[in-house]
Amino acid sequence: MSAGPLRPRGAPGLPRRLSGKAWAFPGILDVDWEICSYSLVRDLQRKGMFTYEQLGQYCMINVDPEFPRKVQPGDFIVAEQNMGYGHDHDHACMAIRGAGVGAVLCESAAPYFLRNSIDHGLPVLEIPGISTAVTQGDALEVHLAEGVVRNLTVGAELSFAPFPPFILEVLDAGGVYPMLKARLSAAGRR
Amino acid sequence: MGSTITEKILAKASGRANIRPGDYAEVTTPCPTVIAPHSAIDKGAGLILEWGARVFDPRRVKIVDGHYGATASHNAAENRRWMREWAQTMEVPDENSYELGRQGIENMVAVEHCWPLPGACYFQGVNGHISTAGALGAFASALSYGTAAYLLTGKTWVKVPRSVKLVIHGTQPPGTCPRDVSEYILGQLGPSGAVGMVLEWTGPYIDELSMEGRFSICSQALFAGAWTAIMNPDPRTVTYVTARTTEPFEPLMSDADAEYARVVEFDVSAVEPQAVPPPKRHVVKAVRELEGTTVNRGFIGSDANAWIDDLRLAARVLRGRKIKRGVILNITPGTVSILRQALDEGLIRVFVDAECVVPTPNEGMEWGANTPLARGDVCIATGQTNYPGRMGSNDAQIYLANPATVAASCIEGKIVDPRRYL
Numbered sequence: 152m153s154a155g156p157l158r159p160r161g162a163p164g165l166p167r168r169l170s171g172k173a174w175a176f177p178g179i180l181d182v183d184w185e186i187c188s189y190s191l192v193r194d195l196q197r198k199g200m201f202t203y204e205q206l207g208q209y210c211m212i213n214v215d216p217e218f219p220r221k222v223q224p225g226d227f228i229v230a231e232q233n234m235g236y237g238h239d240h241d242h243a244c245m246a247i248r249g250a251g252v253g254a255v256l257c258e259s260a261a262p263y264f265l266r267n268s269i270d271h272g273l274p275v276l277e278i279p280g281i282s283t284a285v286t287q288g289d290a291l292e293v294h295l296a297e298g299v300v301r302n303l304t305v306g307a308e309l310s311f312a313p314f315p316p317f318i319l320e321v322l323d324a325g326g327v328y329p330m331l332k333a334r335l336s337a338a339g340r341r
Numbered sequence: 342m343g344s345t346i347t348e349k350i351l352a353k354a355s356g357r358a359n360i361r362p363g364d365y366a367e368v369t370t371p372c373p374t375v376i377a378p379h380s381a382i383d384k385g386a387g388l389i390l391e392w393g394a395r396v397f398d399p400r401r402v403k404i405v406d407g408h409y410g411a412t413a414s415h416n417a418a419e420n421r422r423w424m425r426e427w428a429q430t431m432e433v434p435d436e437n438s439y440e441l442g443r444q445g446i447e448n449m450v451a452v453e454h455c456w457p458l459p460g461a462c463y464f465q466g467v468n469g470h471i472s473t474a475g476a477l478g479a480f481a482s483a484l485s486y487g488t489a490a491y492l493l494t495g496k497t498w499v500k501v502p503r504s505v506k507l508v509i510h511g512t513q514p515p516g517t518c519p520r521d522v523s524e525y526i527l528g529q530l531g532p533s534g535a536v537g538m539v540l541e542w543t544g545p546y547i548d549e550l551s552m553e554g555r556f557s558i559c560s561q562a563l564f565a566g567a568w569t570a571i572m573n574p575d576p577r578t579v580t581y582v583t584a585r586t587t588e589p590f591e592p593l594m595s596d597a598d599a600e601y602a603r604v605v606e607f608d609v610s611a612v613e614p615q616a617v618p619p620p621k622r623h624v625v626k627a628v629r630e631l632e633g634t635t636v637n638r639g640f641i642g643s644d645a646n647a648w649i650d651d652l653r654l655a656a657r658v659l660r661g662r663k664i665k666r667g668v669i670l671n672i673t674p675g676t677v678s679i680l681r682q683a684l685d686e687g688l689i690r691v692f693v694d695a696e697c698v699v700p701t702p703n704e705g706m707e708w709g710a711n712t713p714l715a716r717g718d719v720c721i722a723t724g725q726t727n728y729p730g731r732m733g734s735n736d737a738q739i740y741l742a743n744p745a746t747v748a749a750s751c752i753e754g755k756i757v758d759p760r761r762y763l
Contacts, residue, residue, distance in 0.1 A: 179532050179623065183728045190709075190730025197416070201383075232533040233566040237622065238726065239469040241384075241486040259536040262502070262568035263469050263485055270486045315365045317498065327490045328388055335394055335493075 165272065165322055169253040169293040171225035173285045176214060181236045182243035182264060185214050192242045203271075206242055207249025224251040227291055231257065231282045234275065235264020244268040254293055256281045256300060269318055272326035276300070278311040295319060343596025345504045346573055347539045350480040350593055354462045355499075362503040367496050371588070372479070373401040373437075373456050375447045376466035376488060378424035379408035379415065384466060385489025386427055397495035399432045403456065405439040407447040410673070410703030412710040445676025445702045448473040448644045452556055453676055455585040457481055459574045459592040464491055470644045470725060471569075472540075472562040476555035477582060478574035478592050480539075502568050503602040504539040505530075506595075509546035511610035516760035518654055518743045519554035520645055520723070522546070523561045524615040526607055528625030536566035538602055541595065546609055547572060552581045553648040560644045561725070564622055614759055617741040619727045628746050631756045638720035639670035639751040640732070641744045643707040646723035647675030649682050651744045656688045658748035658762045659695040665754035670697040670747070671712045673705045697751075709733040721750045 176185075183189035187209055195201055195209075211218040211228075228247060234257035235243060244267045247255060254274040258281060268275040276293070278300060285291065289304040298313035314322070324330035344352070344359060352359050355366035376386065381404075389396065396402060404424060409417040421440075428438060439450055448471045457463030459478035465471040466488045474481035482499075484491050491497045507526065513519070527534075540562045547555065555572055562570035572578075574592035582590060614628040641647070641655050652674060664670050672692050674680040680702050683689050692699050698712065705711035707724040713733030714720055720732060720739050727739035742750070745759035752762075 179621075181622070181728055183726070183731070184620070188730055188735070189728060190733075190735050193415075193709075193730075233536045236532060236566065237563065237728070239467060239483045239485040239563075244486070259533065259566075261563070261566055262537045263483065263563070265537070267486045270490065312363075317365075327487055328385055331490060331493060332388070332392060335392060 165253065165274065165325070167295045167319070169225060169295065171227050171253050171291060172223065173227050173229045173287060173289045173291050174218065174222060175229045175282070175285060175287045176211065177231055179236050180230055180234055182240050183237050186211060186235065186243035187246035188213060189240065203245050203249030205249065206246040207251065210246040210250035219250050222250050222252060225253040226251065227293070228252050228255045229257070229281060229285045230255065232259050233261050234259070235261040237261065239263035239267065241267035241271065244271040244273050248273040256285070256293070258282050269321055270327040272322055272324070272329070274322055276311055278309055280309055284309055295322065342600055343598040345541060345599040345601070346478065346571055346593050346595045347480055347504055347541070348501060350460060350462060351499055351501050353460065353593070360501050362501050364501045365498060366501065367498050368462055369496055370462040370464060372458055372461050372463045373403045374464050374466065374484070374491065375403045375405050375451050375456065377405055377407050377447050378420045380467040381427070381488070382420060382423055384486055386492070389489050389493060390427060390430060394493060396431050396492040400434060400437070402431070402433045402492065403437045403439065404428055404433060405447045405450050406441055406444045407450065408704040408708065408710060410701045410705050410711055412705070415710045441701065443677055445679070446644050446647060446704050448560065449647065449675040452477060453585070453678060455582045458586070458588055458590040459578060459582060460590055464497060469563045470560045473556045473560040473644055475559040475569055475571035476552060478572060478578055480571065481569050502537055502539050504541045505535045506541045506543060506601040506604040508604065508606045509542065509544035509609055510606065511546050511608040512549070514610060514612050516614050516745060516758070516763050517612055518651065518745070519550060519557045520743050521612055521615045522609045523558040524617065524625050525609065525612045527561060527564050528615070528623070529607070530565045532564065532566060532623035534565045538567050540565065540567045540570040542570060542572050548575065551650060552577065553650045557645055557648060614743055614746050616746065616756070617727055619738045619740065620729055622726055622728065628742060628756065628758050631740065632758060634719070634740065634756040635754060636719045636721045636740070636750050636756060637668050637754070638714060638718050639668065639747045640706045640720060640722035640724055641747050642671065642673035642675065642705060643724045644675065645725055646744050647673060647679065649679050651723065652679070652683050652688050653686070655744040655748045656691040658745050658752070658759060659697070660691050662752050663696050664751040668751045668754055669712060670751040671700065671706045672697050673700050673711065674702045676702050706732055721747050721756060723747055
């Protein structure tokens with residue numbers, strides 16, 4: 152069997168300055184239902200349809216069926232407490248990235264969702280106050296390394312603890328495996 | 342100021358004198374890592390093969406076939422073959438493979454062998470319920486998508502979590518098991534009660550609890566948003582570990598003046614049998630409130646309730662009785678050694694006489710790989726989760742409860758409070 156469906160995309164990682172529109176989702180968002188249905192993912196796996204882009208077509212559809220069609224590349228999901236609740240299933244991170252979302256901004260994130268997202272090259276930023284400072288459709292600008300998010304629509308600014316350099320490096324590379332692959336090839340050349 | 346057990350373990354694992362919540366650290370462990378055929382390929386193990394790379398130490402990889410049993414679905418046959426070939430290519434020693442016949446739910450096999458050691462980190466492929474191993478005084482985490490990154494480098498990173506100290510008083514109420522205590526307290530904490538933190542379970546109730554009860558409680562940490570759970574090792578822990586491994590270990594304990602995000606006290610003496618109706622995992626009720634709901638399917642298993650204590654509790658309800666016609670009750674022991682114990686105690690005979698189905702040990706029905714649910718089915722289960730589609734059809738419903746409640750409800754074909762059967 153090939154590991155093809157999970158081969159990291161060839162595209163480079165994220166820029167450190169992101170801008171896009173806010174898509175606000177209230178309440179508890181379970182990785183296995185609200186973000187991307189577990190049984191649907193099983194079906195997609197069975198059919199060999201398991202890329203970021205294929206999962207992205209089903210991102211958040213149990214909450215907003217039109218979301219994958221409406222969201223624009225680089226837009227943000229804004230969530231409340233415990234974003235990515237539930238199991239350590241990483242398909243939810245793949246679906247969000249595959250839908251084109253640039254980053255998830257939340258009050259707090261479930262720990263496995265946060266770690267899996269970093270490994271998939273998707274920034275998940277815990278920003279206290281974000282869910283009240285941002286409403287649906289606001290234009291936002293996020294500076295990953297500086298730890299600043301600006302709401303351009305209302306002219307407000309929030310700060311957050313930026314990731315340390317080693318995590319920014321993972322995000323720069325587009326995920327942990329693109330990063331490791333580059334390192335392994337570099338070591339091979341020496 | 343003192344340190345929590347979690348801070349001490351992470352300081353040691355990162356080679357630092359001390360460490361504080363919020364610090365980032367690179368950590369290592371002497372403990373092996375369990376990976377499994379149902380998930381390894383998707384978590385980067387395929388890339389290791391594709392790149393012609395090597396795992397950092399194949400002797401520290403254990404392969405446990407814990408999620409399939411005898412299933413024909415979930416691509417079991419191909420993934421199992423793939424896993425075996427991967428293990429051979431990576432030169433994982435044969436004795437590290439726990440294939441069918443030696444298998445069990447990965448978390449349960451891991452703690453039965455004490456691969457997680459007190460005072461150390463323990464990293465497992467997938468399954469956040471590996472918080473189970475916190476009952477041994479280990480800092481236990483799933484690696485999930487980062488599994489292969491760990492297998493390549495032998496290192497992973499942590500952001501040191503804060504801890505919530507839970508002080509549990511009281512004794513086990515009749516008709517309940519440790520899972521009810523866990524559900525009750527998770528319900529009180531709420532789904533975001535400890536986001537990213539460690540649940541440190543302490544108190545007289547925990548001190549009196551068997552290791553199995555401790556495993557069961559620790560397995561559920563993620564439902565409060567917590568990263569993992571942990572318990573301070575006591576003589577019972579040390580006895581359990583020394584009987585199962587010759588590996589050296591150094592138990593660590595929280596200091597009396599350790600700092601916690603919160604300290605919460607509970608008395609559980611009056612806790613009733615608990616149940617979680619679909620579809621929200623975090624809405625916890627007393628079974629009494631749901632009595633009379635018709636069910637046609639049951640499941641006793643999963644890392645919450647596939648321990649020998651759980652099977653004994655189910656057998657107390659089922660002995661001399663039969664489940665209702667039209668109901669299927671799947672009782673899956675968690676590991677082969679638990680199955681063997683259940684055979685020795687005559688429990689399997691009780692289940693067969695009650696007309697239950699007893700698959701070979703595995704995660705099985707929990708994720709719809711054995712006796713999956715069909716459209717319209719209503720299941721009462723000791724599984725871990727109840728979101729739509731978890732055990733098969735999206736159009737089936739899953740109620741979660743303890744083994745006695747599941748058994749009694751399958752006898753009557755409707756949800757009942759099990760206490761009248763005990």
